[in-house]
Amino acid sequence: MESWFTEPKLPLGRLVKIGITWLQDNAAGFFDAVTAAIDFLVDGFTAILLHVPFLVVVLAVYFPLLAAIRLRGYVGMLALLLASWAAGWLLGGPGADNRRALALTTSLRNVGVGLVIATTNFGGTAAVTAVLAYGIFEIVGSVLLALAWGRAPLARDE
Secondary structure: OOOOOOOOOOOOHHHHHHHHHHHHHHHHHHHHHHHHHHHHHHHHHHHHHHHHHHHHHHHHHHHHHHHOOOHHHHHHHHHHHHHHHHHHHHOOOOOHHHHHHHHHHHHHOOHHHHHHHHHHHOOOOHHHHHHHHHHHHHHHHHHHHHHHHHHOOOOOOO
């Protein structure tokens, strides 16, 4: 016995039945894809709303100091950042998850200490500017690396 919902006399009955059957067969994959798309959008909006305004304010406030640094200084900062990532990765032990964690923490761990030492012992000199610029450079670089690693699948056999 067919119900009023799927009875052939109703023009939408067959389409509804086909749609319900499709959802029963493919619901898990369909809703997983919808959930993944919503998660991606929420993560993107969260990153934009939380991080971009903060970065814009910091760069606007310290732009004159950062603009005074020559290209050679930024190349040196990049070399130091890459070296700290490499040291953390190489000393991270087995497993890519451990190496990723140690690479990021190695690069970020001493920014605060460096700022305290520079402001306490070298206040009013270019050392404070250099440490601050490296801190900003390092944090932005490490956040970008963490975002890239967060999007990439983690292979367990690395």
